[in-house]
Amino acid sequence: MTVIDPHEWITADPDPHTRAELAALAPDELDERFSGTLHFGTAGLRGVVRAGPNGMNVAVVTRTTHALGRWLAGRGYGGATVVVGRDARHGSAQFAAATAEILAAAGFDVVRLPGTTPTPLIAFACRDLGAVAAVAVTASHNPPTDNGYKVYLAGGAQLIPPADREIEELIATAPPADTVARQPISPDTRARANADRYLGRLTARFGRVRSSVRVALTPMHGVGGAFAVAALERAGFSDIHVVAEQFAPDPDFPTVTFPNPEEPGAADRLLALADRVDADVAIALDPDADRCAVGARVHGSWRMLTGDETGAMFGRYLLDAATVDDPVVASTIVSGSMLAAVADAAGARHVRTLTGFKWLVRAGEPLVYAYEEAIGHCVDPVAVRDKDGISAAVVAALLTHRQVAAGSDLAAALHELATEHGLHVTAQRSVRVTDLSRIAEIMATMRDSPPTSLAGIPVTADDFADRDDELRTNAIMLSGTHGEEAIRLRVIARPSGTEPKLKYYLELVAPPGLGDVAATTDRLHALADDVLDLLPG
Structure with missing residues (x-):
């Protein structure tokens, strides 16, 4: 040092x-x-x-x-x-x-x-x-x-x-x-025209519709509000309602405890607005607008969708519209597996990468979509080789427009995916520490004495640190199959790369045809809670 x-x-x-x-x-x-x-x-x-x-x-x-x-x-x-x-x-x-x-x-x-x-x-x-x-x-x-x-x-x-x-x-x-x-400089014409070129690219890529879809939007006190509204308007959406008290940039983020749309309670004002105005879709950007979270009315109540749910829907929508040969879509080792099933059905190639968009956008060509479960979406890799919440907001609105025009909604789109590819439930648990050695201790224990079952499901351990390919990293995967219904369980444990915590990523997959989707969803969520409670930390 x-x-x-x-x-x-x-x-x-x-x-x-x-x-x-x-x-x-x-x-x-x-x-x-x-x-x-x-x-x-x-x-x-x-x-x-x-x-x-x-x-x-x-x-x-x-x-x-x-x-x-x-x-x-x-x-x-x-x-x-x-x-x-x-x-x-x-x-x-x-x-x-x-x-x-x-x-x-x-x-x-x-x-x-x-x-x-x-x-x-x-x-x-x-x-x-x-x-x-x-x-x-x-x-x-x-x-x-x-x-x-x-x-x-x-x-x-x-x-x-x-x-x-x-x-x-x-x-x-x-x-x-x-x-x-240091040498003082002034903005030039290239800088002043940047926003116009970006918005023009969105129109060229995704086109324009004439839509009656009603959008509820929050930039969460960040810098994406005006750009997101402009992008949505250019795409043909005029019925946009914003969370007024969160629209202007404010570095203190006064209305949220933690300015991340994934955090519990962070999107409460957005969901209340969506319910009040009877919106068709709710969209939350994080403060620098590189992440986009989507909310929908599911089973009669508004909730924020998980990054994996949104990723599967976006992937299907973008693959439906893809005009390139042999399109590539990508997600990370800790993201859900639904996108892989969607890609297989579409005749596309799915690639898994390590966590982070620095790896996702290098997954292969021609890349048409990449996402990670932490509400990051790259929907136009030709223009932006990183997660982009603004262009993702446009895709969310266009997807909603397609559903509404067909007399449907986003909840139905999720149901269709579950019917075709099985029900995929993902969940996370974070173990925050003050002493980083505690993370090393937990990972060592899982390597030396991994659990052989979780909530009655037999599991085997795979250590990503032992791999000899591009997925080698400090992570451990526990996987197994549950009962006659062949419900698949996968848990990945890895230290966070940016915060002092250990993260667990869980996925349960029920094959198609298990009956009522809502009831199966509730059952899998209960099972997920049981599994997460058993993990060390």
Whole structure:
């Protein structure tokens, strides 16, 4: 670990506010700030906005950007185009300005997107402009205390190893932050036209309908509200109702405990609005609009669909409309298996990858759709090689339009999938820890003494760490079959890549023809609860 001298860091901190913050700390507090550094991984940096090398601040962003510039120049990209954009979180404006000005001073052709920008539009600009890299200053759906620094490389996909490790090594040798040159830049026509080109691409890709579908929408205090409304209107949807108190960007996210549509209670206001206005579909974006959650009235009550339910419906819709030969769809090892069944029925190829869109968008060509269970959907890989909540919102509305035009709804679409491919129920459990060694202990126990049954279902263990292919990772799968009905169980355990927790991903699959879907669903959910309760942690 690189040892950083606090006095030298404070002296070189170019931000007077964070210099003062560090100077005012007690000795033990100062020691904690210098006990480590933010690690450059999972496409970049993410952490609490605070002074010191293990927080998100101008000094950390400065050294990181200097390293990124050196890494790009070392690969022959000096002077090439780089895109910089940001969300509305605390610190985002300062971090984006530092990033753009440092890269400009290093000789790059910097396209600094004006104002706040949804992350998918930054990924789009990277690909659309032929940039060699793009930086999105965002912490996505993290708590309001956090911010981040996400990096895309040429082609608009997130960076992957060994690039992340190489850049982190250059960060460790970066000069003092106050010695890194900056050069002010102004937005140019490429930046101002980015949103129009993105929206134009959506129309070209998905077309336009004349629809009476009623949409309930929330951007969850993030930066995607206006863009999502514009995209839906261009696609032919005019009856749009928004959660007013969550529409304007607000870095404090005052109406939600955790600004992630997956979190319990986060979408309550959206579902209440959908019920009140009798909507046909409810759509929630996360704060940087790269994730999209869909809500529907199922069995008479509004609820948010799981990412796997939405993924299966989107996959079927997009494969129905695919015009390429041998289309490819992708999902991760922890996502549900319904998409594979949908792809097989459509004569398409399904690919499993490790978790994360940096792997999903590299699954194979011609890629027409990729998703992960954490409400991330890549519905137009030609334009955006990452998850994109805005284009996913358009697909959700178009899918709803198709159902409504046929006298049906989204609940019926789910029922059709269950009838054709069996009922797939997925669930998760997270074990949050304060001591990371606890995660290592649980994983070691599961490797050394894996359970032989769960809730009466015999299971066998497969260790992904023992694989010799592209799916080798720190994960363990338990799988088995339950009773004469041949209900399949799969549980995957893996440490989170971004948070201090162990995650369990469960799927139960009942084959087609087991009778009443609603009753079978309830039975599988009860069984899922029993299984999750038995897992260590």
